[in-house]
Amino acid sequence: MSILTILFYAIALLILAATAMAVTRRNMVHAVLYLVLSFFGTAMLFYLLGAPFLAALEIIIYAGAIMVLFLFMIMMLRLKKPPGMFFPAAQLLPAVLISAGFLVVSTALMGRTSAGWDAMAAAQADPTAFGIYLFQNHWLAVEIASMLLLVALVGAYLLGLRARRTTADPEEAS
Amino acid sequence: MIVPFNHVLIVSSLLFALGLFATLARRNLIMMLLGIEIMLNAGALAFVGASLNWRQMEGQAVVIFVLAIAATEVAVGLAAIVGIYRHGGSIDPAVAMTADREGGAA
Incomplete structure (x- = not known):
């Protein structure tokens, strides 16, 4: 150890x-x-x-x-502060059941084979090598991710804009 | 030598189950979004462990995209929550849904 x-x-x-x-x-x-x-x-x-x-x-x-x-x-x-119980029972019970069910299924999947129970040898991915790997094999996905971030920026701005307009002028929104 | 791969997976699934529980049980949109963040983080941990187990950098590359998705989801999600709060005055999902329906009917 x-x-x-x-x-x-x-x-x-x-x-x-x-x-x-x-x-x-x-x-x-x-x-x-x-x-x-x-x-x-x-x-x-x-x-x-x-x-x-x-x-x-x-x-x-x-x-x-x-x-x-x-x-x-x-x-x-x-x-x-919201009124009532912190965890409503009608919500707590299904949430616990679903989370426990997920845990049971994932551990059952791990126990199916004998692989993966030996200790892994330590290794280090050099940041330079990782950057070269990322931009050689996944450059298109990196570009798509940057487009996604731009779209999210514009989307968040638009959502904020609409929220501000409805509070400033409630007659116009209805 | 570090730990077996399956122990990494067990930690990751416990984290995922906690995130799932937070998303399902809390009656608060911000806490539900935090639960989704926990689940994304657990997935990223499993990917990094797999990357070490098979000596491939593929798993680490996926984590970069998980980070991008998480940032996107938080930006749009929080902007939407502000909109819902200004509209209905609450971030309880049940109250927000009814307020939205009444707003749509008016």
Whole structure:
């Protein structure tokens, strides 16, 4: 049992605990902060599994950009506390059943073959080699992803524009 | 030597199940979107593990696209949530749906 193995299990436990805390918090700011912790842990797992470039991207994009966007949104909306039970029973039971069913199916799939139970040898994908690989084999997909991001930018702008117009002038919207 | 590939898959499926639970059980559009983020993240973790298991960079390339999809989904989703909130005054999915229906009828 090497130091990397111990690190993996410790970080995996940290991620699972942080995510479990996040999905059960009533206060959404706390939920987002727990998720930032979880994404930092995932970035460390990426590093352990040999993807240092993706670990950096995970911190910059997920923990940095996406979660801060969520925080902005939660602070902007100033939500009232919802009445009633936190988890309504009519929703909690099917949610637990479906999640547990998913877990059963995925572990059954893993147990079908004896492959995959030996420890993997550690390896590191060099960021330069990864960049060359990405742009040699997937350049079209990278271009499509950039187009998708542009479309999302325009779409988010249009949605925001329409939202502003309906609040400024309710007569026009109806 | 690190861990067996199946242990990575187990961590990833536990994370995915937590995201699924958050998406299904919370009555709050922002928390549902966060659940989708958790699920995307779990998928990315499985891809990175597979990339190490088979010594292929294909899995890591897919994670780049997962990140792009996640960023897109969050930008459009949060803009839509702001629209729903301004329209109906709530981000409870049930209330938002009824408000939308009444708004459409008027």
